[in-house]
Amino acid sequence: MFSKTLLCLALSVVATSALADTVWLKNGDRLSGKIKFYDGGKLLLQTDYGGAIALDWSKIATLESDQELLIKETAVAGERAKSLQAAEPGKVVLANGDEPKTIELASIKQILKPKPLVEDLTVKGNLDAALDYKRAESDTDDYDIDLKSQARHGLWRHNAQAGYNREFQDDVVTTDNWNAEYALDRFLDEHWFWQGRLEYERDQVEDLQRQRTVGTGPGYQFWDNELGAFSVAGLLNRSDYEYANGESDRFYALSMKWDYNRYLVGKSVELFSTGEVGKPLANVADYTLDAAMGLRYKLTDWASLNMKAEKDLVSGSEGELDETHYSLGFGVGW
Template sequence: MLSRTLLCLAVLNVSTPLLADTVWLKNGDRLSGKIKVFDGGKLLIQTDYAGAIPIDWKQVKTLESDQELLVKQDAYVGEKAKSLKAAEDGKVILANGEAPKIVELASIQQIVKPKPLIEDFVWKGNVDVALDYKRADKDTDDYDIDLKTSARHGAWRHNAEASYNREAQNDVVTTNNWNAEYALDHFIDEHWYWQGRLNYTRDRIEDISRQRTVGTGPGYQFWDDELGAFSLGSLLNRTDYEYSDGGKSNFYSLAMKWDYNRYLVGKTVSIFTNGELGKPLGGDSDYSLDAEIGLRYKVTEWASLNLKAEKDLIGSSSGKDNALNKTRYTAGFGVMW
């Protein structure tokens, strides 16, 4: 009798599915998995059978989840729900003990996992490292390290970037520079934001030894979710140069920035590009371009391989020789979060 009881319990445990979130669609389909995030009009659900699936929020009829989730109906205020329960079409129940609340799906702007301190805090970024050692007629050592990260809370987003590049041939250093940038975005609504930026570059080899740029201007965020982001910004900049011989100069310029990344193949491969195109104000016809494009392949949840092409250009629309025209190709590894 005891053995039969144990057998029945074992069969029951095997046959009972693990708790999973469920999403019902307007076309009658139903998806089961784990809700990761809803942002930018896309609900991302992680499944065992098809990986991460993005769902258009307008196609969702209702949903349920046993996770504790933060449901935000505007950019500033969110309500923490112990679980979500299915409701009638176009609605969901926020279950909080004895006080459940029914809300319209159309009124929800974001669903995220609450953080321990700042509940709607979203932090992401990556560090890429490329190393090149060549032993031939010319021994070459090349180091390239890049950091990019952003953190958002409510209507504010903090962006930070840093890079270091050093190259030596036959023990003679030919490239040695580093760059750091901080930008603060304040979102006016879901898409429009205003940015303030500070950029500093230190070069120990080139004639321009120090470069400081302060800028401000509006930007537009097309989307920013678990599957990627795309934004365009315009800036009015003041740039100060310090030369290796002690000279100084400064000028004002207009610039356009872009930042695009998108996951492909079930969040395994991503394509990214970012950069800035600038034009000094006044009679000078020179322009500058600083851009990169690349691919990143996720080996694990946090480790990745990457291929990048970087372009630095200072040119002239009048046909004069370029003061700078450099293209670099790198392959390396990195971590991401």
């Protein structure tokens, strides 16, 4: 009876091991876990002994997996593999029934879990909410919600942002504004892309009540992987400003946008910054600045605490604006 129990236990361990993905490194080490994805020169391996481990692709000799994975050798086309089998160093076998295919690791651009409809669709984003209540000589209630989401398929990337901020002081509305933005990126190669953008801002309190912007221009993606991303874009914009006194301005402007985030301390902390600095090609304003910078601390795989500072500045115009806003709140990510 005892020997049967040991046998069952051994078979269970073997079966469990067989289900785990395995990565062999060039230095002879072997790691087991679950392959999450490969992108940007890093393979993310989820383990039960060290959490998520980012492995340098150039250090990998070969690998195997029982998962069905999408293997992309170009930015557009991909091939489904029912499983991966180990091969000689520098290669891997794509197992698809009776016709296995051996390819070079160096030829692989991405490894993803295939989606039901759009196989190589990747989506990420955050929804952050902050509530601030101050009870003193002057009572203040502040509500702030920000949404940012990004979806990429092949050479196309969709970027969407929206935000809402409302503040009361002694039951009087002192801040009430919202904004929405959509940008479409078309990648020309691994780093360069062309962006088109639409943006709308509405303020119920400030002199500058409405801002509408249409822009286009080139961008450069420095990196985009599981440890973070950093991109910049230079845009030629057409902007329409409407003021509370009924006057309006319509002008062209040059601007630079940036989008940066970096995961630290085993991906438990995220440093992020987004913004745009612009120079109107008219005497409407000296310059404009709309920027945010903050930290997120992950409580779970999807929940986080966030702390953020935002700066909104329009200098040298009739509707001059200079606001700095700080928030601390809760968010969800995907």
